[in-house]
Structures are given as structure tokens and as C-alpha cells.
């Protein structure tokens with residue numbers, strides 16, 4: 361089921377010369393008070409060559425009815441491994457042109473390009489929860505939002521006190537290299553155990569993405585202070601960092617400041633404890649609000665009273681398997697698995713059918729077409745949800761979304777698909 365654009369509309373590649381048209385369309389899709397001049401002054405993360413616009417029949421020259429881009433993630437982390445993925449983003453349709461199938465056609469275009477470019481997976485952050493399931497994307501990761509009261513008690517971690525702390529203006533020049541290094545290492549071994557990586561912990565692989573991450577222009581500040589960074593070091597080596605902006609409200613009873621953090625990343629528990637000690641004791645503030653944390657982040661175990669931190673879950677990455685065979689063979693499994701999975705995929709029929717998967721934690725998996733009856737049946741959307749190891753196939757079966765044909769197959773396959781480190785990305789692309 362591949363859909364084409366409505367009559368008269370056409371898809372075309374966009375390059376840097378179309379920057380203002382892109383920003384104009386983007387502010388139609390995502391209302392913003394910023395001027396196009398201000399937005400154009402900020403660095404663009406868009407990968408030219410992978411950015412496409414839709415032009416409407418008889419619209420004014422240059423105007424866009426819709427657009428999308430897709431970031432090239434050559435090292436997208438999946439359980440125990442990495443593979444190439446397309447990161448779908450900047451999806452927008454002008455309100456004048458919505459609900460006539462333009463998004464549907466853009467998704468089909470994106471999936472076709474992923475398939476021909478050897479990207480076995482597409483991943484995205486969804487603006488609204490209801491949009492992408494119909495296209496075969498499953499909610500593959502959640503993240504945690506907290507509001508931690510200032511001075512919240514944390515459990516002791518030996519060695520935390522040995523760290524030194526720098527609190528500075530955040531800049532790509534001063535901190536770009538150390539942040540990239542600590543972020544990458546934190547994704548590869550968040551528990552310190554070799555091979556237990558954090559699935560979905562995507563890095564800012566292109567120079568443009570990295571430059572945009574560090575942008576601190578007015579459109580990013582939105583009336584708040586400029587970006588700051590806390591770096592914790594041990595023997596002169598960076599072991600963790602947190603990017604933050606404080607906001608200050610003076611109330612009758614005095615100051616009620618808020619510490620909004622972006623990434624809070626540490627390489628071990630002692631560094632994490634040293635980092636949170638700083639964040640939880642900044643003068644004139646009363647609450648620390650990390651934007652998004654992995655659901656199993658160290659701080660959730662260090663907080664003496666997690667309930668006081670008002671935990672809330674949000675959907676993080678959505679994953680779509682573009683090439684079921686390559687994607688299933690491209691990850692590791694927590695237990696030995698030998699199963700035939702029956703997949704339904706209405707958009708990409710090459711994925712439909714029975715797949716014989718054999719895998720384990722220590723050996724590369726093998727996935728091949730099979731002509732035997734499946735042990736389990738599911739839609740590709742559910743396979744995407746379970747793919748990073750954070751959503752249990754057993755839970756999906758309990759919701760009626762996975763069907764067990766061979767008794768025992770569900771328990772064994774669900775155990776193999778889980779992963780001890782919760783999946784999730786630390787930044788929104």
C-alpha cells in the first residue's frame with residue numbers, strides 16, 4: 361500500500377536556498393512567535409539531500425505545502441549493537457493542505473528511501489501520540505519527567521566527593537568535545553557492563569545536528585537565561601555533565617527559582633551523585649526539572665523519596681522496522697531464541713510473512729524467511745514497539761496485539777526481546 365501525493369502536488373528536494381520557505385512552512389505547522397529572521401539566524405540541523413518539500417498546485421512561487429527531513433544515523437543503538445537508521449523529523453503540513461494524504465505520501469517516500477539506503481529502521485519523536493501508529497511505528501521507549509524539590513535527599517555513593525565541579529557558560533567551543541565523548545560513552549555502557557548499551561541513545565552524528573544542539577540564540581532562550589553547564593571531573597577527566605537554564609520568580613515569600621535541565625549524563629554512579637548534588641543545591645531555586653531522563657536513570661534509584669519528585673512518563677522514541685529481516689538480525693537477544701514470527705505489514709509488503717529468528721546475547725542473530733507456520737503473529741507496529749527491548753511482547757499480547765500460536769513461544773520470545781537497560785534518546789530530533 362504505497363500512496364502518492366494528491367493530484368497536482370509534487371515532491372521536490374530542498375536545499376539551503378529554500379531556508380526561509382522551510383521556516384515559513386514550519387511556523388505554519390508549529391505555531392511560533394519568532395520572526396523568520398530570528399529563526400534563520402540560528403544554525404540549521406537539516407541534512408540537505410535528505411530534506412524534501414511538497415509544492416501545491418497554483419501556490420505562490422517558493423511556498424511549501426509540506427516538508428520532511430530524515431537524519432542519517434549510521435550508528436543507531438539497538439540492543440547490544442548499532443545499525444543504520446533514518447531519523448524522521450521536521451514533518452509539517454500547512455493547515456491549508458492537511459488531511460488530504462500528504463503526510464501519508466511523505467512517509468511512503470521516506471520509507472522507500474530508507475529501504476534503498478540500507479536503513480533497516482526509521483525512528484522519530486511524535487508531536488502527537490495518535491499520528492504514527494497507522495504507519496507502522498510503535499512506541500518503543502518512554503522517558504521520565506521529574507520535578508525534584510531542592511535539597512531532595514539522595515542515597516550515598518562512595519567516591520562522589522572526589523569529583524571536582526565546573527559551572528560555566530555552555531558553549532560548543534569549550535564543551536562540545538567533552539559532551540560528545542561523555543554522551544557516547546554513557547550510551548555504550550550505562551551500567552559499566554560491556555555489551556549492555558542503551559538502545560535508542562542516538563548521538564548527534566552530523567556536524568549540523570551538533571551545532572544546532574549548542575545553539576543559544578534568542579529562539580532557544582525564550583526569555584530565559586543563557587545556557588549553563590555543570591561538568592564533573594575526576595583527576596582532570598570529565599565524568600558527567602548537565603546543561604541547564606535557571607528561571608527566577610520572586611514571590612511574596614521570597615525567591616522560587618526553577619532549574620530546567622537538558623541532558624544530565626554521567627559515566628558512573630559516583631559522578632551522577634556529584635552532578636545531582638550541584639543541581640539540587642543552586643541558590644534561589646526550589647525545584648529541578650530535568651526535561652527527559654531514561655526511565656531507569658540512576659537518579660531514580662538514588663532519590664530517597666522518588667514520589668516527591670512527581671514522576672511522569674512520556675513517549676520518547678517511536679520505531680518502525682523498514683527491513684524486518686535486517687532489523688531482527690541486527691540486534692542481540694537477552695535469552696536464546698528460536699522462533700518463527702508472523703509479521704503483517706500493510707505499507708511495506710516485503711516485510712509481511714513468516715520470519716525464522718535465531719539469536720542469543722553473545723552471537724549475531726540470524727533471521728530468514730520461513731515457510732512454516734508462525735509461533736507468534738503480530739503487526740509490524742508491535743514489532744517496532746518491542747524492538748528496543750523496552751516494551752514487553754507479553755504485555756502487547758495481554759493487550760490483544762500479539763497472538764501466540766505455539767504454547768510457550770510467547771514467554772520465550774518476550775524474554776529474549778527484553779533488554780536490561782531501558783531504551784531512550786536524551787535529546788529530541
Ligand SMILES: CC(C)(COP(=O)(O)OP(=O)(O)OC[C@H]1O[C@@H](n2cnc3c(N)ncnc32)[C@H](O)[C@@H]1OP(=O)(O)O)[C@@H](O)C(=O)NCCC(=O)NCCS
Nearest residue numbers: 389451452453458459460461462463464486487488490491
Ligand atoms: C500531523 C500532520 C503532519 C498530518 O498531515 P496530513 O497531511 O494532514 O496527514 P494525512 O492527510 O496524510 O493523514 C493520514 C491519516 O492520519 C490521520 N492523522 C493525521 N494527523 C493526525 C493527528 N494529529 N492525530 C490523529 N490522526 C491524524 C488522518 O486523519 C488520516 O487518517 P485517515 O487515513 O483515517 O483519514 C499535519 O496535520 C501537521 O503538520 N500537523 C502539525 C505539525 C505536526 O504535528 N507535525 C508532526 C510532527 S512529528
